[in-house]
Amino acid sequence: MTFNLAIKNWLTIDAESITNYPDGVNQIYKCEIDGMLIKGVFSKEEMLSVQNKLNSKKEVRDPLYYGAIQGAILVAKGSDRTQYFQDATILREDLKNLFKTNYEARVEAILTKMSGGRTVEIPKEDAQKIYTPATIRFVHPNKGGIKLHRGNEFLGDGAYDYMNQIAKIVNGLSYFIVIDKAEQGGELVLYDLLPEQLTTPKKDLDLDKCNKRYLNPDIGDMILFQGGSIFHAVADVQGNKERITIGGFVAISKDDQKVFYWS
Numbered sequence: 001m002t003f004n005l006a007i008k009n010w011l012t013i014d015a016e017s018i019t020n021y022p023d024g025v026n027q028i029y030k031c032e033i034d035g036m037l038i039k040g041v042f043s044k045e046e047m048l049s050v051q052n053k054l055n056s057k058k059e060v061r062d063p064l065y066y067g068a069i070q071g072a073i074l075v076a077k078g079s080d081r082t083q084y085f086q087d088a089t090i091l092r093e094d095l096k097n098l099f100k101t102n103y104e105a106r107v108e109a110i111l112t113k114m115s116g117g118r119t120v121e122i123p124k125e126d127a128q129k130i131y132t133p134a135t136i137r138f139v140h141p142n143k144g145g146i147k148l149h150r151g152n153e154f155l156g157d158g159a160y161d162y163m164n165q166i167a168k169i170v171n172g173l174s175y176f177i178v179i180d181k182a183e184q185g186g187e188l189v190l191y192d193l194l195p196e197q198l199t200t201p202k203k204d205l206d207l208d209k210c211n212k213r214y215l216n217p218d219i220g221d222m223i224l225f226q227g228g229s230i231f232h233a234v235a236d237v238q239g240n241k242e243r244i245t246i247g248g249f250v251a252i253s254k255d256d257q258k259v260f261y262w263s
């Protein structure tokens with residue numbers, strides 16, 4: 001495995017130590033920190049129980065090129081978000097059954113410690129239109145992983161109109177938590193483009209040329225990073241097991257008072 005320490009300001013810390021980064025979300029937003037791997041946000045036992053429950057209800061997953069997904073993706077549903085909000089409600093209920101400890105409360109507790117005093121919440125347009133806190137991604141073996149992307153490329157989508165009004169979504173953050181690991185592969189790969197590549201269209205990028213960082217978080221670990229601007233991908237999963245993660249995006253509100261998380 002090549003391991004080039006290119007993305008310079010990366011932190012790996014225990015969940016208890018995040019209090020050392022009280023404004024961590026904003027620091028990642030401002031690109032002072034590229035991202036962090038936070039160890040042990042959920043225990044292995046908690047995640048084993050989530051794996052078992054997910055595997056006993058596979059029919060709710062939607063197939064996708066890398067495997068499957070559970071829950072609504074904002075951009076996939078277009079600017080009519082009726083279906084998105086219905087699916088978001090279903091996933092929020094599912095999460096209450098999947099996680100013995102409240103999923104939203106745990107994520108909010110972690111983000112609150114790094115929110116610089118901002119209130120952490122799921123965006124909502126009104127009492128009925130509440131965003132989903134996350135989607136669950138199942139990356140299947142030998143499907144090529146999750147393709148190269150960065151958050152900023154989705155922002156022109158009409159589905160983002162509301163988020164655009166309320167949040168600083170350019171250079172927003174991505175987060176995910178590992179529910180189950182691949183036997184091999186499945187690393188998050190971050191690409192540190194060379195200065196001359198910064199204006200190169202994505203389809204023309206020669207990624208062999210630039211430095212890469214491979215991250216292999218363990219079950220229960222969380223990754224929070226500058227997914228808006230850093231090109232990233234998930235490496236092909238190998239072995240017999242699927243790789244399961246849960247996550248979405250994080251952004252600071254335009255009035256600087258809140259931190260939103262959603263998918």
Ligand SMILES: O=C(O)CCC(=O)C(=O)O
Binds near residue numbers: 176188234246247
């Ligand atoms: O591993 C995941 O759940 C997705 C990682 C990713 O591509 C992202 O967060 O944008």
